[in-house]
Amino acid sequence: MAADVTGRPGRRPGPTETRERILACARRLFAEKGYDGASLRGIAREAGVDPALVHHFFGGKQGVFVAAMRFPIDPAAVLEQVAHMPRERLGEALARVFLEVWDDPARRAPALALLRSAMTNEQAATMMRQFVSSALLGPITERYRIPPLRVQAAVGQMIGMAVLRYVLEVEPIASAPPQELAAMLAPVLQHHLDSS
Template identity: 50%
Template sequence: MARTGRRPGQTQTRDDILVAARNQFAAHGFRGATIRGIAAEAGVNPALVHHFFGSKDQVFVEVLNLPFNPALLVDTLLSGPREQIGERILRLFLGLWESPDTQLPFFALVRSVTTSPEVADQMRQFLETAVLGKVAAALDLPPLRLTGAAAQMMGLAIVRYVVKAEPMASATEDEVVALVAPVVQYYFDG
């Protein structure tokens, strides 16, 4: 009698899905790639893609080894009083850059998006769909304001963590938040 269920031992399925996802994102971009397309290329049922990763957003996070969870980012922005969004998002952002677990992946991400037009395009599509579009819709905010806030924070990251310009590089988190959070908040309130 044939056994049902998963085969015992290690499986290559997860890795096969990631390889297929890389190919699909490279060929079609974030918006054009689909769970069905990824599953078809990997030779698995789409339910297995969902089993291993949950959503297309999470597959993309794994493929690019992104150092953040977009759902957490969106939840952080949307939870709590609107008048404190600037501080919430800035503290989350600084925490990601300063954590030993996420700092190196963030540096790799910055290098990748600034040196590869393909990676930059995929990242742009992903951010527009998985983060910026969701937050703009939830807050009834013009997308330009949200991308302005993102630009402000990326500029801060470049100056503080990549260039390490003083005194910004050695300022405490509280000093940076006191200085920059009102500017970020402006994009949400303006």
């Protein structure tokens, strides 16, 4: 008879059960220690699995966070979408990707939950800040050599748009076509991203 991860006899957990156990442990560790404090090894140890298995399922800590927290975007996919853009069109690319994510109801619900949590809970805010800084903002500042303050100003512009459009639902911005908003947002983002 096979033994489970605790050494007790019984049926071995299947891939789905193991994956869910890893996610549950990851949620707990991210909540306790924040994004920076939780490690892939710690998550694996907590779940009673080899770190290679966590890597196999999720590709790394960023992937575990995206899955565990039901983060509405994969930063690697966003970076891939904007990576080939020339610097002078980066604002346009970010505006388009941002509105694509927020206008998709399936991704908007978890994005709203995360935004509201970060605005009302210091622990959630810390975790989001650490994750967004290391997984999204850091790579953009490095790739394009943009000062962090300028990238953060652009992100602030997008968060403000999200709050007005999707949280407060202020009209006419709440019902404006995404293409119109992207056209208005892009030059503002580009202004922030252009070094002086």
